Amino acid sequence: MNRFLRLNNVAYDHTPASFEQWRQAKLPRIQFALDCALPPATTEPPRLHHAMRYAVLGAGKRLRPLLCHATGEIFSVAPDALDYPATAVELIHAASLVHDDLPALDNDDLRRGRATVHVQYDEALAILVGDALFAQAFNVLSQTPAEAECLARLVKELAGASGSMGLTGGEALDLAAVGGTLDVMQLQTLHQMKTGSLIRASVRMAAQCAGSSHPLIPELDHYAHAIGLALQIIDDIHDITLDSATLGKTAGKDARDGKATYVSVHGLPMSRQHATQLIEQAHDALQTLPGNTAPLHGLAAMIHRHLP
Amino acid sequence: MNRFLRLNNVAYDHTPASFEQWRQAKLPRIQFALDCALPPATTEPPRLHHAMRYAVLGAGKRLRPLLCHATGEIFSVAPDALDYPATAVELIHAASLVHDDLPALDNDDLRRGRATVHVQYDEALAILVGDALFAQAFNVLSQTPAEAECLARLVKELAGASGSMGLTGGEALDLAAVGGTLDVMQLQTLHQMKTGSLIRASVRMAAQCAGSSHPLIPELDHYAHAIGLALQIIDDIHDITLDSATLGKTAGKDARDGKATYVSVHGLPMSRQHATQLIEQAHDALQTLPGNTAPLHGLAAMIHRHLP
Numbered sequence: 140m141n142r143f144l145r146l147n148n149v150a151y152d153h154t155p156a157s158f159e160q161w162r163q164a165k166l167p168r169i170q171f172a173l174d175c176a177l178p179p180a181t182t183e184p185p186r187l188h189h190a191m192r193y194a195v196l197g198a199g200k201r202l203r204p205l206l207c208h209a210t211g212e213i214f215s216v217a218p219d220a221l222d223y224p225a226t227a228v229e230l231i232h233a234a235s236l237v238h239d240d241l242p243a244l245d246n247d248d249l250r251r252g253r254a255t256v257h258v259q260y261d262e263a264l265a266i267l268v269g270d271a272l273f274a275q276a277f278n279v280l281s282q283t284p285a286e287a288e289c290l291a292r293l294v295k296e297l298a299g300a301s302g303s304m305g306l307t308g309g310e311a312l313d314l315a316a317v318g319g320t321l322d323v324m325q326l327q328t329l330h331q332m333k334t335g336s337l338i339r340a341s342v343r344m345a346a347q348c349a350g351s352s353h354p355l356i357p358e359l360d361h362y363a364h365a366i367g368l369a370l371q372i373i374d375d376i377h378d379i380t381l382d383s384a385t386l387g388k389t390a391g392k393d394a395r396d397g398k399a400t401y402v403s404v405h406g407l408p409m410s411r412q413h414a415t416q417l418i419e420q421a422h423d424a425l426q427t428l429p430g431n432t433a434p435l436h437g438l439a440a441m442i443h444r445h446l447p
Numbered sequence: 448m449n450r451f452l453r454l455n456n457v458a459y460d461h462t463p464a465s466f467e468q469w470r471q472a473k474l475p476r477i478q479f480a481l482d483c484a485l486p487p488a489t490t491e492p493p494r495l496h497h498a499m500r501y502a503v504l505g506a507g508k509r510l511r512p513l514l515c516h517a518t519g520e521i522f523s524v525a526p527d528a529l530d531y532p533a534t535a536v537e538l539i540h541a542a543s544l545v546h547d548d549l550p551a552l553d554n555d556d557l558r559r560g561r562a563t564v565h566v567q568y569d570e571a572l573a574i575l576v577g578d579a580l581f582a583q584a585f586n587v588l589s590q591t592p593a594e595a596e597c598l599a600r601l602v603k604e605l606a607g608a609s610g611s612m613g614l615t616g617g618e619a620l621d622l623a624a625v626g627g628t629l630d631v632m633q634l635q636t637l638h639q640m641k642t643g644s645l646i647r648a649s650v651r652m653a654a655q656c657a658g659s660s661h662p663l664i665p666e667l668d669h670y671a672h673a674i675g676l677a678l679q680i681i682d683d684i685h686d687i688t689l690d691s692a693t694l695g696k697t698a699g700k701d702a703r704d705g706k707a708t709y710v711s712v713h714g715l716p717m718s719r720q721h722a723t724q725l726i727e728q729a730h731d732a733l734q735t736l737p738g739n740t741a742p743l744h745g746l747a748a749m750i751h752r753h754l755p
Contacts, residue, residue: 302583
């Protein structure tokens with residue numbers, strides 16, 4: 140990490156300890172904002188609200204909200220404004236996990252070390268939980284204390300990232316690929332849609348809070364592209380190298396479902412190497428940016444540390 | 448309908464023929480806007496886009512978009528601006544039908560006279576179709592050519608109407624009520640959430656396009672409340688009096704599923720009477736409104752004509 144230390148002359152200590160301090164300060168804020176965004180479990184209909192809170196408020200890395208806040212640091216955006224897109228993107232992420240885990244899709248009964256929503260409650264409620272979280276994400280986003288023009292861009296950004304050209308489209312490609320074969324490019328497209336879209340939206344929404352069509356967005360897009368893909372490759376590696384208890388979700392599921400993954404296409408050593416290269420690309424993308432890029436560097440390094 | 452003819456002195460012919468002419472002029476516009484809002488079926492991922500188009504572009508009364516355009520007539524809102532909320536609300540409606548028809552929920556294989564999405568494609572894709580339509584609704588809404596402040600209110604309105612305190616919450620109440628007993632008030636709350644929310648949002652969004660916090664919104668809320676409930680009662684009556692072919696969806700399903708309905712609680716004659724009273728209340732609510740209320744009267748009358 141020495142290279143970008145020299146290039147970003149900001150008064151910030153680029154050590155893992157300093158980043159960890161930043162992260163530990165943000166996590167309770169993110170959790171509190173998520174808590175506030177969800178109706179109490181006593182509100183009618185109580186079972187739906189209970190299940191929504193179960194789906195969102197359990198353990199979670201909160202990577203997407205952290206990306207929002209870290210990008211905001213570059214532009215000195217007020218954290219109060221960032222809370223809204225940060226919460227909204229995490230609600231969409233949680234909604235997609237609930238639907239993705241359903242029997243008709245990934246059929247998974249373990250998520251973040253706990254029973255998935257359709258196992259804990261039932262399948263019908265899990266479908267409604269996903270829908271309600273989707274709606275609540277846009278409800279929260281519409282309350283962002285930003286200029287109204289910015290707000291329109293935020294909604295367009297998150298809706299685009301969640302829809303058929305983003306997250307949901309990626310899931311449809313994933314579905315179509317089961318049992319078939321994907322080449323490297325198809326696999327990359329799938330991952331960019333399924334994982335990359337929301338990662339990219341997290342970064343872009345924070346930049347948009349700083350002003351209209353920010354000229355630094357291309358660099359941030361490169362950063363988001365790189366860490367999004369690295370994250371997916373590391374996820375694929377985890378799926379075959381870790382057990383379910385460590386993973387908090389069912390291990391070995393990709394192979395069981397006949398899914399093409401980075402590891403099945405490239406093998407383990409090359410997948411590891413590619414993930415490392417992408418993390419380096421992410422660091423590089425930040426080099427020309429002004430302001431405090433340390434938290435974004437820290438997040439890229441954190442993802443890298445998860446590479447087994 | 449003579450009463451409101453005297454009270455609304457606008458240059459508009461309040462005859463069913465005149466309303467029908469208005470409706471027939473709006474329907475192709477609504478259909479075209481929906482078509483434009485959905486990616487072509489050739490766009491990647493094609494199967495998802497094909498299924499989204501199947502779910503939306505088949506037959507449909509387009510009541511919610513018609514309500515948007517009819518409310519816009521009162522305030523002389525440009526139809527070009529209304530196309531966006533009108534399309535968005537119909538996309539949410541279509542999404543909710545796709546999810547509602549799933550085996551885990553209503554388990555229906557017939558909708559609008561055709562196979563439901565999970566029957567025509569598969570269950571996994573039907574879940575994704577609903578999610579993608581949800582996202583696309585907000586994508587479309589974010590493009591409304593309106594003042595940015597208005598846009599924030601539109602998003603908040605539609606998100607609120609779709610979420611756990613609106614449509615999706617109503618479906619959760621419906622789910623919880625299967626096999627149990629609901630009293631009149633609970634049934635009314637369920638219907639107001641499940642059907643009323645989007646009806647109300649259709650009317651309110653059009654009024655919001657006309658200006659901030661329009662003072663006429665309470666009257667429009669009364670109108671929407673009344674026709675939303677009437678619509679649901681008539682739906683309940685249809686379920687036991689019509690056959691599946693006429694209905695375009697499976698008839699007798701409420702009784703099969705042990706669902707409390709207006710008819711099961713009040714009996715057929717009183718349900719009919721209540722529906723008629725509600726339609727009268729809807730006409731009454733429009734009486735003090737300025738501008739061209741004829742299309743809103745016409746829609747209330749159209750719903751009434753569906754009462755068997």
